[in-house]
Amino acid sequence: MFDSGVGGLTVLHECLVSLPQEDFLYLGDTDWFPYGTREPARLRERIAAIAELLLGRGAKLLVIACNTATAIGEDVACAVAAEGGVEVVPVVEPQAEIAAAITVSGRVGVLATPNTVESGAYRRALEVEGRALEVTEVEAPKLAPFIQQGSPFDEGVMAMARAYCEPLKRADVDTLILGCTHYPVVAPMLQRILGRDVRLVSGGHAVAAAVQRTLERAELARPSAGEGTYDFLCTGDTDSFRELGTRFLQMPLGEVERVEIQAG
Ligand code: DGL
Numbered sequence: 001m002f003d004s005g006v007g008g009l010t011v012l013h014e015c016l017v018s019l020p021q022e023d024f025l026y027l028g029d030t031d032w033f034p035y036g037t038r039e040p041a042r043l044r045e046r047i048a049a050i051a052e053l054l055l056g057r058g059a060k061l062l063v064i065a066c067n068t069a070t071a072i073g074e075d076v077a078c079a080v081a082a083e084g085g086v087e088v089v090p091v092v093e094p095q096a097e098i099a100a101a102i103t104v105s106g107r108v109g110v111l112a113t114p115n116t117v118e119s120g121a122y123r124r125a126l127e128v129e130g131r132a133l134e135v136t137e138v139e140a141p142k143l144a145p146f147i148q149q150g151s152p153f154d155e156g157v158m159a160m161a162r163a164y165c166e167p168l169k170r171a172d173v174d175t176l177i178l179g180c181t182h183y184p185v186v187a188p189m190l191q192r193i194l195g196r197d198v199r200l201v202s203g204g205h206a207v208a209a210a211v212q213r214t215l216e217r218a219e220l221a222r223p224s225a226g227e228g229t230y231d232f233l234c235t236g237d238t239d240s241f242r243e244l245g246t247r248f249l250q251m252p253l254g255e256v257e258r259v260e261i262q263a264g
Helices: 009-018 040-056 067-083 092-102 114-119 121-128 143-148 155-170 183-194 204-217 238-249
Strands: 024-028 061-063 087-089 107-112 134-139 175-179 199-201 230-234 256-258
Touching: 009 024, 009 204, 009 238, 024 040, 040 061, 040 067, 040 114, 061 204, 067 087, 067 092, 067 107, 067 114, 067 121, 087 204, 092 121, 092 175, 092 199, 092 204, 107 114, 107 121, 107 155, 114 121, 114 134, 121 134, 134 155, 143 155, 143 183, 155 183, 175 183, 183 199, 230 238, 238 256
Parallel strands: 024 230, 061 087, 107 134, 107 175, 175 199, 230 256
Antiparallel strands: none
């Protein structure tokens, strides 16, 4: 699985809860963070190269643990994976399915990176669900960088989060899609601002369920009850990735291998 940074670890966490017996290989493309404001055409090249790298390392399934990468390059990741006979699990669709199922008022919010919002991926995924929904999308260009830097929660951050939540409150959403895999890390802050009545929908749980279904259907699931391995790759500074990742995942990452990706 891959993400632009440590956000995808929120997806890995859910997969480790559901499928502890599987081996996981996680790539954080920290050298290219943030994906949210990258030029889409170049980002697509980057995503194809990452998919190739992970397949080359023997992946039996590819999880796009990044909403922006799903929104901008799910099709290229799928094309690369298909050549290797490997299936892809993205983050956007499973989340849209949950949000459409649980909203009572039909007013759904999406908080995501500029690239994700501009791609229209959530709107399309919610439309497919076949309910008449009122969708309010908010671009949050500074939120993932704040999380990726591991910065302290100060008044400035609170003001930023309040400003991002303001249109969602005005629209009176009862369900908010956390449309970036970094955001579950700040779910408590968002929940406080939005109040108890707004349900936050993260991608991780739904993705873990989709991973399980896909592996079982393809007869690729590992039956043993033991614990699998987990390994980490990143394209930027390995020490800061290990430090931040260990804190977010609440388990030691061990050695993080640095890899070079030329594309993009
Ligand atoms: N985790 C990525 C996402 O889901 C982070 C965003 C970014 O790299 O800008 O969108």
